Amino acid sequence: MAIKKSNSGWLVDSQPNGRGGKRFRKTFKTQAEAKAHEAxxxxxVTQDADWAPKKKDLRKLSALISLWFDYHGTGLSSGVDTKQRLLSMANAIGDPIASNFSxxxxxxxxxxxxxxxxxxNSMNREHAYLxxxxxELARL
Structure with missing residues (x-):
């Protein structure tokens, strides 16, 4: 966080969440106002979670498939078979990070x-499984 003197007053230029976080810039007439705004x-940032950047979900597709099986697939009559098909599909795709899967x-x-x-028809079925x-994970 930085407070600098500018032609129009005191400029508060800060990134409270660090590099890569949201940047806030505002100009004040007095240095005291600038320091108060910075504080x-x-x-x-420390009190409100809405100000913190969202953590990126780095789980792999296979991890989500296992999570799906634990919460939903165990109740299906063909849940174990479906899990194996999904895991082999994830492996063939390269087991990407689920948030990057497209x-x-x-x-x-x-x-x-x-x-x-x-x-x-088999591919349509695999697509439906995935x-x-x-x-189901979104619903849960």
Whole structure:
């Protein structure tokens, strides 16, 4: 956090959450007002969780599949088989970080599997399994 003298007054230029966090800039007429604002910013960051940056979810797709199985798949009659299919699918895709998983990744996987001779119906079923993982975890 920095307070600098400028032509229009005292400039508070701060990033309370550190580099990469949100930057706040405001100009005040007096240095005392600038210091008070800087102290207020610091207190807001420590007291209010809304001011803190959101933590990025770095779990892999296979971890979400295991989580889905623990919370939902155990109650299905074919839950163990579905989990194995999903884990092999995640492995074939490269087990990406789930937040980075995209439709284009699945489309590339689908194209490779169709070229290998798998039927479109089987691919649609795999897509439905994967979609159900994300939908059920969002619901829970």
């Amino acid at each position: 207020w910013l610091k207190s807001q 439709a284009s990744m699945f489309a590339q996987y689908r194209t490779k599997r169709l070229e290998a001779g798998l039927s479109a 979609r159900s993982v994300f939908n």
